[in-house]
Amino acid sequence: MKNDQSLLTGEMLIRYYQLNKQKKEIELEMNELKDVFQSYFNNLVGSTNKGEITISGYKLQRQIRKIEKYNEEVTMKRLEELQMSELIQVVKKPDDVKIKAALNLGLLSPNQLEGCLITTCSPAISVKSLTPR
DSSP, X not given: OHHHHHHOOHHHHHHHHHHXXXXXXXXXXXXXXXHHHHHHHHHHHOTTSOEEEEETTEEEEEOOOOOOOOOHHHHHHHHHHTTXXXXXXXXXXXXXXXXXXXXXXXXXXXXXXXXXOOOOOOOOOOOOOXXXX
Protein backbone atom coordinates (compact mmCIF):
# COMPACT_ATOMS: atom_id res chain seq x y z
CA MET A 1 0.00 0.00 0.00
CA LYS A 2 2.86 2.41 0.79
CA ASN A 3 4.26 1.96 -2.71
CA ASP A 4 0.94 3.07 -4.24
CA GLN A 5 0.78 6.10 -1.96
CA SER A 6 4.22 7.26 -2.99
CA LEU A 7 3.09 7.28 -6.65
CA LEU A 8 0.37 9.84 -5.89
CA THR A 9 1.25 13.49 -5.56
CA GLY A 10 -0.64 16.57 -4.50
CA GLU A 11 -0.09 17.97 -7.97
CA MET A 12 -1.88 14.95 -9.48
CA LEU A 13 -4.89 15.48 -7.22
CA ILE A 14 -4.98 19.21 -7.98
CA ARG A 15 -4.75 18.53 -11.73
CA TYR A 16 -7.51 15.92 -11.59
CA TYR A 17 -9.73 18.30 -9.60
CA GLN A 18 -9.11 21.15 -12.07
CA LEU A 19 -9.73 18.95 -15.12
CA ASN A 20 -12.94 17.56 -13.65
CA LYS A 21 -14.16 21.11 -12.97
CA GLN A 22 -13.29 22.13 -16.55
CA LYS A 23 -15.07 19.04 -17.89
CA LYS A 24 -18.27 20.03 -16.08
CA GLU A 25 -18.01 23.60 -17.38
CA ILE A 26 -17.40 22.34 -20.94
CA GLU A 27 -20.35 19.93 -20.76
CA LEU A 28 -22.59 22.74 -19.51
CA GLU A 29 -21.52 25.05 -22.35
CA MET A 30 -21.94 22.28 -24.94
CA ASN A 31 -25.46 21.56 -23.68
CA GLU A 32 -26.30 25.26 -23.95
CA LEU A 33 -25.00 25.32 -27.55
CA LYS A 34 -26.98 22.17 -28.39
CA ASP A 35 -30.12 23.89 -27.09
CA VAL A 36 -29.39 26.88 -29.37
CA PHE A 37 -28.85 24.54 -32.35
CA GLN A 38 -32.10 22.66 -31.61
CA SER A 39 -34.01 25.92 -31.31
CA TYR A 40 -32.54 27.12 -34.62
CA PHE A 41 -33.64 23.97 -36.46
CA ASN A 42 -37.03 23.98 -34.72
CA ASN A 43 -37.67 27.47 -36.10
CA LEU A 44 -36.19 26.67 -39.52
CA VAL A 45 -37.66 23.23 -40.33
CA GLY A 46 -39.87 22.29 -37.37
CA SER A 47 -39.25 20.11 -34.35
CA THR A 48 -39.65 16.76 -36.11
CA ASN A 49 -37.56 17.35 -39.23
CA LYS A 50 -33.87 16.91 -39.84
CA GLY A 51 -31.81 19.89 -40.89
CA GLU A 52 -28.39 20.90 -42.11
CA ILE A 53 -26.43 24.15 -42.42
CA THR A 54 -22.82 25.00 -43.29
CA ILE A 55 -21.13 28.00 -41.66
CA SER A 56 -17.42 28.93 -41.67
CA GLY A 57 -16.42 25.57 -43.10
CA TYR A 58 -18.36 23.55 -40.50
CA LYS A 59 -21.47 21.53 -41.20
CA LEU A 60 -24.14 21.38 -38.50
CA GLN A 61 -26.64 18.58 -38.91
CA ARG A 62 -29.68 17.56 -36.91
CA GLN A 63 -30.90 14.00 -37.25
CA ILE A 64 -34.28 12.85 -36.02
CA ARG A 65 -34.50 9.43 -34.40
CA LYS A 66 -37.97 7.98 -34.42
CA ILE A 67 -38.83 5.47 -31.72
CA GLU A 68 -42.15 3.69 -31.68
CA LYS A 69 -43.40 1.54 -28.85
CA TYR A 70 -46.79 0.47 -27.66
CA ASN A 71 -48.45 2.08 -24.66
CA GLU A 72 -48.35 -0.94 -22.37
CA GLU A 73 -51.52 -0.29 -20.38
CA VAL A 74 -53.73 0.62 -23.35
CA THR A 75 -52.33 -2.14 -25.57
CA MET A 76 -52.73 -4.83 -22.90
CA LYS A 77 -56.36 -3.82 -22.35
CA ARG A 78 -57.07 -3.76 -26.09
CA LEU A 79 -55.45 -7.16 -26.70
CA GLU A 80 -57.43 -8.65 -23.82
CA GLU A 81 -60.65 -7.17 -25.26
CA LEU A 82 -59.78 -8.71 -28.62
CA GLN A 83 -59.06 -12.03 -26.86
CA MET A 84 -55.52 -12.02 -28.24
CA SER A 85 -53.76 -12.88 -24.98
CA GLU A 86 -51.19 -14.92 -26.92
CA LEU A 87 -49.77 -11.57 -28.03
CA ILE A 88 -49.13 -10.61 -24.39
CA GLN A 89 -45.74 -11.45 -22.92
CA VAL A 90 -45.63 -12.89 -19.42
CA VAL A 91 -42.27 -12.08 -17.89
CA LYS A 92 -41.17 -14.02 -14.83
CA LYS A 93 -38.52 -12.35 -12.71
CA PRO A 94 -37.62 -12.30 -9.02
CA ASP A 95 -39.26 -9.59 -6.90
CA ASP A 96 -36.35 -8.14 -4.90
CA VAL A 97 -38.61 -6.37 -2.39
CA LYS A 98 -40.64 -9.50 -1.61
CA ILE A 99 -37.52 -11.67 -1.38
CA LYS A 100 -35.97 -9.27 1.15
CA ALA A 101 -39.21 -9.21 3.12
CA ALA A 102 -39.35 -13.04 3.13
CA LEU A 103 -35.74 -13.14 4.33
CA ASN A 104 -36.49 -10.61 7.09
CA LEU A 105 -39.58 -12.55 8.19
CA GLY A 106 -37.65 -15.82 8.21
CA LEU A 107 -39.81 -17.40 5.50
CA LEU A 108 -36.63 -17.89 3.49
CA SER A 109 -33.12 -18.42 4.73
CA PRO A 110 -30.11 -16.95 2.91
CA ASN A 111 -28.66 -20.42 2.31
CA GLN A 112 -31.81 -21.39 0.36
CA LEU A 113 -30.87 -18.70 -2.17
CA GLU A 114 -27.15 -19.49 -2.15
CA GLY A 115 -25.68 -18.90 -5.61
CA CYS A 116 -28.64 -16.76 -6.67
CA LEU A 117 -27.37 -13.34 -5.61
CA ILE A 118 -25.09 -11.50 -8.03
CA THR A 119 -22.99 -8.72 -6.54
CA THR A 120 -21.20 -6.25 -8.77
CA CYS A 121 -18.80 -3.53 -7.72
CA SER A 122 -17.54 -0.60 -9.72
CA PRO A 123 -14.82 1.77 -8.59
CA ALA A 124 -15.42 5.51 -8.62
CA ILE A 125 -12.86 8.27 -8.12
CA SER A 126 -13.72 11.50 -6.34
CA VAL A 127 -11.38 14.38 -5.61
CA LYS A 128 -12.70 17.29 -3.54
CA SER A 129 -11.04 20.44 -2.34
CA LEU A 130 -10.70 20.57 1.44
CA THR A 131 -10.06 24.30 1.42
CA PRO A 132 -12.86 26.82 0.80
CA ARG A 133 -13.18 27.87 -2.83
